[in-house]
Amino acid sequence: MKIAVCIKxxxxxxxxKKMVNGVLDRESVDAVLNDLDEYAVEEALRIVEAHGGNExxxxxxxxxxxxxxxRATDALRKGLSMGANDAILVTDAALAAADALSTSRVLAQVIGDGGYDIVICGTESTDARMSVVPAMISARLGWAQLTFAAKVVVDPGGKVSITRVTEAGVDEISAAFPVVISVVEKINEPRYPSFKGIMAAKKKTIEYKDLAAVGVSAQSxxxxxxxxxxxxxxxxGVKVNDEGGAGDALVSFLAEKKLI
Structure with missing residues (x-):
């Protein structure tokens, strides 16, 4: 199996945080691997380990x-130190302030050229909170999507089954390779990189591509x-001195806020 994990x-x-000219100022704050993407990396590693490993x-x-x-190289190095084999970083000045549609277009092109069987994503990024990129990648590639997975079972023969918890109950869904999956936080507990993994990550390959190498033109x-x-x-806050009418005051306050 070839598994791709999209991280940010x-x-x-x-x-x-602050906005500058309509764009989030990223240079003034520390940058980290998106927390929710760590669950996607962990799930990919667990899948390959269950079927012989990814040595x-x-x-x-x-x-x-x-x-x-x-600078996103740092986030990739963390994922590599967890155990991923290699990485691809698309970096181009023309991609500054790219929205979800632009992002999914670039990622889908890279994934489509890679011959992957499974793509795994976190549910959303903590800076945008849109939760739409996995579905957009699926739509652009024409692949099945299995979103918000709380459990993933993979048959290396070419089938993926997931369990998804919804307000209406529990869904059991399956699809054939190739497939795009997004996973929720409760699916696993991401591992901490070991010292050996951190040292090994320094030698692993990160391939850098610009838009020309990807084969996608710049678009606003x-x-x-x-x-x-x-x-x-x-x-x-509102302070109420209880002189016998605090209960009425509380009810009035809640009614004013339309909480009762």
Missing amino acids: QVPDSWAE EGGAHTVTLISMGPE GWSQVVAATPRPARAA
Whole structure:
């Protein structure tokens, strides 16, 4: 099996962020591997380990694919230190401020050229929270999509089955290779890179591509941020002195907020 895992480098979730000219200022904050993508990397590794492993020269491989600036190399190195075989980074100045449609177009082109059987993604990125790129990649490639998987079972003969928990119950869905999967947080517990894995990652290959190498022309985004304002400071809470009417005051407050 050839498995591709789409990952993204994002600003640290705990950092204070700001918009500059309608674009998130990424240079002023620390950048990390998207937390939700770690579950995708872990699931890919568990799949190949369940079927003989992904040792060099073996039948199974895990390739990380990302789009972003050159500093995204750090995120790829973390995924490689977890155990992935190699990585591809699409980096081009023309991709700055790319939206989900632009991103899925580039990733789909790279994936389509790679001959992969399975593509695994996290549910969303913590900087955009859109949760649409896996479905967009699937649509562009014409592959089946198995989204929000809480459990994945792979038959190396060419079939993938997932369990998905919804508000209506539990869905059991399956599809033949090639397939795009997105996984939820509860599917596994991502491993911590070992010292051996960290050292090995320094020697693993990261292939850098620009838009010309991918075979995709630069296009402006289909969407853009037209305005952004800082979140207002949290206002002081309402204090009620209980002199016998606190219960009525609480009910009035909740009714005013349309909570009851």
